[in-house]
Amino acid sequence: MGQILNANCRNCNFETDFNYGGGRFNYHENCPVPAINKETGYFENVNYITEKNNPLYLFYTDKQLKGDNGNNNVYQNFTLELNQTNNLCPNCKQYSFDFAINMFY
Numbered sequence: 382m383g384q385i386l387n388a389n390c391r392n393c394n395f396e397t398d399f400n401y402g403g404g405r406f407n408y409h410e411n412c413p414v415p416a417i418n419k420e421t422g423y424f425e426n427v428n429y430i431t432e433k434n435n436p437l438y439l440f441y442t443d444k445q446l447k448g449d450n451g452n453n454n455v456y457q458n459f460t461l462e463l464n465q466t467n468n469l470c471p472n473c474k475q476y477s478f479d480f481a482i483n484m485f486y
């Protein structure tokens with residue numbers, strides 16, 4: 382099940398929406414995951430299926446971009462997990478970037 386999430390930084394107010402996970406019929410080909418482009422430093426919504434081994438991207442499902450999620454939710458999509466709170470903000474580089482579900486598709 383794919384989801385649309387809203388990302389919001391509590392520190393600098395950087396905000397964006399992104400898609401997470403494939404839909405029921407296309408998850409073998411398309412599985413969008415939020416990532417940081419290491420070259421530009423920008424937040425991108427990248428297809429994990431085709432780009433998971435691309436060294437250009439750090440995915441928010443990787444430990445490196447995760448801070449302390451406490452007892453908050455984990456968004457699971459097959460083997461992938463995203464933390465709800467305290468992810469690394471691409472803008473201010475603090476662990477204050479929170480993800481909230483907008484809708485399922």
Ligand SMILES: [Zn+2]
Pocket residue numbers: 390391392393394395470471472473474475477
């Ligand atoms: Zn920020």
